[in-house]
Amino acid sequence: SNGEQPLNFLIYGRTGWIGGLIGKLCQAQGIEFVYGSGRLENRASLEADIAEIKPSHVFNAAGVTGRPNVDWCESHKVETIRTNVVGTLTLADVCRDKGLVLINYATGCIFEFDEKHPLGSGIGFKRKTLPILSDLSTPRLRQWNYENVCTLRVRMPISSDLSNPRNFITKITRYDKVVDIPNSMTILDELLPISIEMAKRNLTGIYNFTNPGVVSHNEILEMYREYIDPNFTWKNFTLEEQAKVICGSEEQQ
Numbered sequence: 001s002n003g004e005q006p007l008n009f010l011i012y013g014r015t016g017w018i019g020g021l022i023g024k025l026c027q028a029q030g031i032e033f034v035y036g037s038g039r040l041e042n043r044a045s046l047e048a049d050i051a052e053i054k055p056s057h058v059f060n061a062a063g064v065t066g067r068p069n070v071d072w073c074e075s076h077k078v079e080t081i082r083t084n085v086v087g088t089l090t091l092a093d094v095c096r097d098k099g100l101v102l103i104n105y106a107t108g109c110i111f112e113f114d115e116k117h118p119l120g121s122g123i124g125f126k127r128k129t130l131p132i133l134s135d136l137s138t139p140r141l142r143q144w145n146y147e148n149v150c151t152l153r154v155r156m157p158i159s160s161d162l163s164n165p166r167n168f169i170t171k172i173t174r175y176d177k178v179v180d181i182p183n184s185m186t187i188l189d190e191l192l193p194i195s196i197e198m199a200k201r202n203l204t205g206i207y208n209f210t211n212p213g214v215v216s217h218n219e220i221l222e223m224y225r226e227y228i229d230p231n232f233t234w235k236n237f238t239l240e241e242q243a244k245v246i247c248g249s250e251e252q253q
Contacts, residue, residue, distance in 0.1 A: 007200065009033040010053050012040060012091065013061030017166050018105050018154070021192055022059055029196065040087025046094045057199045058095050060088060060104045092146045101202050102149045103195055105209075152195055152209035159188040162228065172217055173224055177235045180218045184210035 009026055013019030014035035026033040034053045038045030040062055050058075088104060095102040156168045164170060168185065172178055186209055195209070218236065225232045 005056050007031045008054065008056045009059055009199070010036050010049060010055035010057070011059040011061065012036045012038075013059075013105075016061050017157070017159075017164060018188070018192070019059075019061035021159070021188060022061060022196070025192055025196055031196070040091050043090050043094060046091055050094065050098055050100070055100065058091065058100050058102045059195075059199070060091055060102060062087070092149050096146060096148045100148065101199065101204060102146075103199050104149055104151045105195075106151045106153050147204055150198055150204045151206045152198075153207065154186045155184050155208070155210050157186045157188050169220055169224060172220065173232065173234070175234075177237050177241075178217045178221065180216055180236050182214035182216045184208070184214055186210050 009022075009031060011019055011022055011026075011033055012035070014023070019035070023033060023035065025031075034055070036046070036049045036053075036058075038049045040046070040060070092102055092104070157166070158168045161167060162170050190211065191209055198207075221232070221234050
C-alpha cells in the first residue's frame, strides 16, 4: 500500500456473523488482523486495544441484534443502546482521536425478524416503539462530524452458507407466512470483500451496502425450491393481510 504502514485490521464482533466472515476474508487475502477484546462502551478498553495492536483500520461488526429476536432489544433497551449507539460513538471517537478510519456495518444489525414480525411488515418496528434505535443509529455519526467513519448499511444479508440461521434465505424458509414484496439484499459473499477494498482506499461516508436491483421473497423461495429442496412449500399473506402489514411499514419510512 504505497509505502504506507502495512494493513493490520482491528475487528470488533468476533462472535458475530459478519465479524467472523471478515476474519476469514483477511486470512484468505493474507491481511494481518486481530479481534478486539475491549467492550465498545468502555473507552479505556478500546484505547488499550489500539495501543497494543496499532491497527491500520478498525472494523465494527458488533451490533446487538437481540436473541431470539428484536423483542429482546425492546425489553433490554438500555443494553441495546449501550452497545449499538453509545458503543459505536465511543469507538468512532477513539478512532478519530487516533486518525483511524472506522468501517462500521450498520442498521442491518439492529433488527432481527421472526414470524411475529414478518420482514418488511413494519410490525413492532414503529418509531414510537424504538425511537432511539431508529433515530440515533449510526447514520447520525456523519452529522456529528465523524468524517473518519465509513458506514455500510447492510440490508437482509444473504450468504452461500444456508446452515446459518441468520442468513435471510434460511430465515424466510422458516416463516409461517411470507410477505411478498421486493427488497434490496446484501449478498455477503460479494460485498464483504468490497468493504475490505474500501478500507484499503480509506473511503468514508454512508453507503447503502446492497446489491443492485431488488428481489422479492417469493423469487428467493422459488429458487430455494429449485436448487435446494424440491418439496419445499410456503404460504403468503393474503392481499388483505398484506395491505394491513404494509400499511404499518409505511408509517416508519
